[in-house]
Amino acid sequence: MGKEQKVLIIGGVAGGATAAARLRRLDEKADIIMFERGEYISFANCGLPYYIGGEIKEKSALTLQTPESFHARFHVDVRVKNEVIAIEPKMKQITVLDHNTGLTYEESYDKLVLSMGAEAIKPNIEGIHSDKVFTLRSIPDTYRIKEYIEQKKPCTVTIVGGGFIGIEMAENLQQAGLAVTVIDLADQVLAPIDYDMASDVHRQMESKGVNLMLGNSVRSITDLGNTLKLALNSGELYADMLIMAIGVRPETKIAREAGIAVNERGAILVNEHMLTNIQDIYAVGDAVAITDFITGDQGYVALAGPANKQGRIAADNICGLDSSYTGTQGSAILKVFDLTVASTGINEKTAKKLGLNYDKSFTYSANHAGYYPGAVNMSVKTIFEKTTGKILGVQIVGFDGSDKRCDVFATAIRAGMTAYDLTRLELCYAPPFSSAKDPVNMAGYVIENLLTGKVKNFHWHDVGNLPRDGSVTLLDVRTDIEYENGHMEGFVNIPLDDLRNRLEELSRSKPIYLTCQVGLRGYIAARILSQNGFDTYNLSGGYRLYHSIFGTHPPVPSVKGFNADTQRADEPKSELRINKTIQLDACGLQCPGPIVKLSKALREASEGDLIEISTTDPAFASDLEGFCRRTGNILLDSSSNKGISIAQIRKGSKLAVTDTSVAKDGKNIIVFSGDLDKAIASFIIANAAAAMGRKVSMFFTFWGLNILRKPEKVNVKKNFISTMFGMMMPRGSRNLTLSKMNMGGIGAKMIRYVMKSKNIASLEDLIKMAQANGVELIACSMSMDVMGIQIEELMDGVKISGAAAMLANAEESDMSLFI
Ligand code: FAD
Numbered sequence: 001m002g003k004e005q006k007v008l009i010i011g012g013v014a015g016g017a018t019a020a021a022r023l024r025r026l027d028e029k030a031d032i033i034m035f036e037r038g039e040y041i042s043f044a045n046c047g048l049p050y051y052i053g054g055e056i057k058e059k060s061a062l063t064l065q066t067p068e069s070f071h072a073r074f075h076v077d078v079r080v081k082n083e084v085i086a087i088e089p090k091m092k093q094i095t096v097l098d099h100n101t102g103l104t105y106e107e108s109y110d111k112l113v114l115s116m117g118a119e120a121i122k123p124n125i126e127g128i129h130s131d132k133v134f135t136l137r138s139i140p141d142t143y144r145i146k147e148y149i150e151q152k153k154p155c156t157v158t159i160v161g162g163g164f165i166g167i168e169m170a171e172n173l174q175q176a177g178l179a180v181t182v183i184d185l186a187d188q189v190l191a192p193i194d195y196d197m198a199s200d201v202h203r204q205m206e207s208k209g210v211n212l213m214l215g216n217s218v219r220s221i222t223d224l225g226n227t228l229k230l231a232l233n234s235g236e237l238y239a240d241m242l243i244m245a246i247g248v249r250p251e252t253k254i255a256r257e258a259g260i261a262v263n264e265r266g267a268i269l270v271n272e273h274m275l276t277n278i279q280d281i282y283a284v285g286d287a288v289a290i291t292d293f294i295t296g297d298q299g300y301v302a303l304a305g306p307a308n309k310q311g312r313i314a315a316d317n318i319c320g321l322d323s324s325y326t327g328t329q330g331s332a333i334l335k336v337f338d339l340t341v342a343s344t345g346i347n348e349k350t351a352k353k354l355g356l357n358y359d360k361s362f363t364y365s366a367n368h369a370g371y372y373p374g375a376v377n378m379s380v381k382t383i384f385e386k387t388t389g390k391i392l393g394v395q396i397v398g399f400d401g402s403d404k405r406c407d408v409f410a411t412a413i414r415a416g417m418t419a420y421d422l423t424r425l426e427l428c429y430a431p432p433f434s435s436a437k438d439p440v441n442m443a444g445y446v447i448e449n450l451l452t453g454k455v456k457n458f459h460w461h462d463v464g465n466l467p468r469d470g471s472v473t474l475l476d477v478r479t480d481i482e483y484e485n486g487h488m489e490g491f492v493n494i495p496l497d498d499l500r501n502r503l504e505e506l507s508r509s510k511p512i513y514l515t516c517q518v519g520l521r522g523y524i525a526a527r528i529l530s531q532n533g534f535d536t537y538n539l540s541g542g543y544r545l546y547h548s549i550f551g552t553h554p555p556v557p558s559v560k561g562f563n564a565d566t567q568r569a570d571e572p573k574s575e576l577r578i579n580k581t582i583q584l585d586a587c588g589l590q591c592p593g594p595i596v597k598l599s600k601a602l603r604e605a606s607e608g609d610l611i612e613i614s615t616t617d618p619a620f621a622s623d624l625e626g627f628c629r630r631t632g633n634i635l636l637d638s639s640s641n642k643g644i645s646i647a648q649i650r651k652g653s654k655l656a657v658t659d660t661s662v663a664k665d666g667k668n669i670i671v672f673s674g675d676l677d678k679a680i681a682s683f684i685i686a687n688a689a690a691a692m693g694r695k696v697s698m699f700f701t702f703w704g705l706n707i708l709r710k711p712e713k714v715n716v717k718k719n720f721i722s723t724m725f726g727m728m729m730p731r732g733s734r735n736l737t738l739s740k741m742n743m744g745g746i747g748a749k750m751i752r753y754v755m756k757s758k759n760i761a762s763l764e765d766l767i768k769m770a771q772a773n774g775v776e777l778i779a780c781s782m783s784m785d786v787m788g789i790q791i792e793e794l795m796d797g798v799k800i801s802g803a804a805a806m807l808a809n810a811e812e813s814d815m816s817l818f819i
Helices: 014-026 045-053 067-074 139-152 164-175 195-207 253-257 304-318 348-353 402-414 419-424 439-451 460-465 480-485 496-505 520-530 542-550 593-604 620-631 654-659 676-691 702-708 720-728 743-757 763-772 781-787 803-811
Strands: 006-010 031-036 041-043 063-065 077-080 082-088 093-098 103-108 111-114 118-120 156-160 179-184 211-214 218-223 228-232 236-239 241-244 248-250 281-283 332-336 339-345 358-366 377-385 391-398 473-476 512-515 536-539 581-586 610-615 634-641 644-650 666-671 696-700 776-780 799-801 813-818
Touching: 006 014, 014 031, 014 041, 014 067, 014 111, 014 304, 031 082, 041 063, 041 067, 045 139, 045 164, 063 067, 067 077, 082 253, 111 304, 139 241, 156 164, 156 236, 164 179, 164 195, 164 241, 164 332, 179 236, 195 211, 195 332, 195 339, 195 377, 195 391, 195 542, 228 241, 281 304, 339 402, 348 358, 348 377, 348 391, 358 439, 358 542, 377 402, 377 439, 391 402, 402 439, 419 439, 460 542, 460 720, 496 520, 512 520, 512 542, 520 536, 536 542, 581 593, 593 610, 593 620, 620 634, 620 644, 620 803, 666 676, 666 702, 666 803, 676 696, 676 743, 676 763, 696 702, 696 803, 702 776, 702 781, 776 781, 776 803, 781 799, 799 803, 803 813
Parallel strands: 006 031, 006 111, 031 077, 111 281, 156 179, 156 241, 179 211, 473 512, 512 536, 581 610, 666 696, 666 813, 696 776, 776 799
Antiparallel strands: 082 093, 093 103, 118 248, 218 228, 228 236, 332 339, 339 391, 358 377, 377 391, 610 644, 634 644
């Protein structure tokens, strides 16, 4: 190299600092100056939410380098608080505003690297400039949020935008003690994954207490002094602070003013060497448009990995090395409380939009050998090219081990691999780490079976459209207990292991649509049937996926949710004698499976034995409290981690039941009817009993659930049948009809009029009164599932439980009414 080259870099974080370091390693003589508008360089943007939540404790952990340390290591002239305000390509110079002095100056260059990143979008809505509205990009933004929480002690926060930053903030702000609401205009969070995979994420967030408001947006913000009033597309909300996280926009004003070409989004256009349309000016990171590795289309992805790679490639080219950027595939990963959500390549939305000839498979595999303790499943959605089996994209929602599987898929996609190649990958295996057939191999096998015609699939979105007129057979091959715990409407049950002996019950002239829990037994059934002359289709992802999209999921109560007075023993755990510990694995079973398994184990156990049961059924925890209370067993502990709840129950003596101090004078009302008159009667009785100081529980099942429905339409995803059901059933107390003399609604109006004129509280007031008097309103989870009613559609304050909770209440009552 002849004359020393002078390289200027604008932006001192991911792309800029990487370019500077690589330049120095390649060219010891170059004159390198890095300009950074802010006070910090090379900081850990990705760690900022975790500092706010307290996971990262030290401020210093966020700054990987200081200007001094960077200079000492790389001999780069780092100028912080120096903002570049203009680029003059013809003169090959830039103008800099030094915020330390307030003065401007010029600096010439041989080569220029732009790495200005992207700014958080703040929509132009009324009230956006309130000091209670925040965005998060930099270290000062982080301190502002942290200090606001410490000094003003807000109780509630609304996060607008369910993208990566929004979701990370939701978790961390909840960790910091705030009640969190997330609002998103879309019907799902995390746009890079598809709705079917986001359903588990929604459930996880709700189970952790985050209030999700999807399909909504903030139209204006009013600062009321100590709180914000948010006008939403539908309804309004109050929040003590608001985080705007609706996305980012490339920060390219100075580039555009200098004539550097950008796309309609404002992202700088570069070639594979990261060179802009102007000679000697390179651009990298969040400021540039990318080429999608899968589709070859131009796109925009703001991620640290591409920024770092591009910074290195720009430096290589400046130093005469021929290195190229080969496109971005959007590999990304996120922690959502216990869950891991990872994706790479394109999603189904994109494949559909581009009209690609694709198909998809859903697989559900354990992260390691099922017999080795702690195995948990991950859901894998794989998008592949129909003709060749080439892998186009993968989404994984799971727990431990999801990250490494997504990375293997990301590597496979980079290498242009097909599903056939996935079956051949030889991946590390020992029981604590994986299975001999790794989840990646499994996805390959399943797709290979599809591609080679060994099985035909149908999908969760096809289920609602399947004819229920007898022209096809709808067959569920799970065990009868699984089937009874919940199944899709119209499906009949023949357990897989009985299938060969019951073939004569099925007609060969009709196609058979099969389902099982996750797709594996359905596939085995499909193979048995197709080799016996039947035409079969298997539900990809099985009932589990269908239920995760359309089913009702009671929130998992936290350990603190257990009432210490009634559900736990008074004796401290340490003083209890424990004979032997019995481990019970009920993971994968759904209500009432775990309770049934537990009660069998308790019957066989001796007094003082400890049963440690692990489950993955969210309803179990709420059933368990009542179960232990009534059976005289002692609930010692329960905890939930990474999708597995573990409860410890000490077998008590029969005496414990009779000795219990719980008075048996409660009132247990089972409301089956959705008739107005019967609803009024049940709430009058409930209020009267509550007024006498009695504990009152009302268990709403089947038509009774309609009393608890919110009057307004709630935007939730439903299948066709549930939607029709929902439309036909009355939405809330105001729309109920009389059991007799309804006369097209005139009777109901008359009775309301008479009650009002006689000063009798309306049904709505009776309900409010009951809630205020501590009457427990319980919605039956099984009926909700059957009727397609979701938790969001019910009025606030309603608890969701199974039959075991109702029976526990019945045993503590001296009166049970079935209305
Ligand atoms: P930046 O890192 O934003 O750096 C640009 C710098 O340029 C800024 O410091 C800015 O002050 C400076 N600048 C701008 N204009 C000028 C000017 N005119 N003069 C001087 N200086 C200027 N990505 C992931 O892959 N994984 C994650 O987990 C992840 N988490 C994130 C969490 C948060 C809260 C944020 C904000 C981002 C996260 N990202 C994550 C994205 C990732 O940080 C970015 O993709 C990456 O930092 C982009 O690098 P960059 O160099 O293009 O821009």
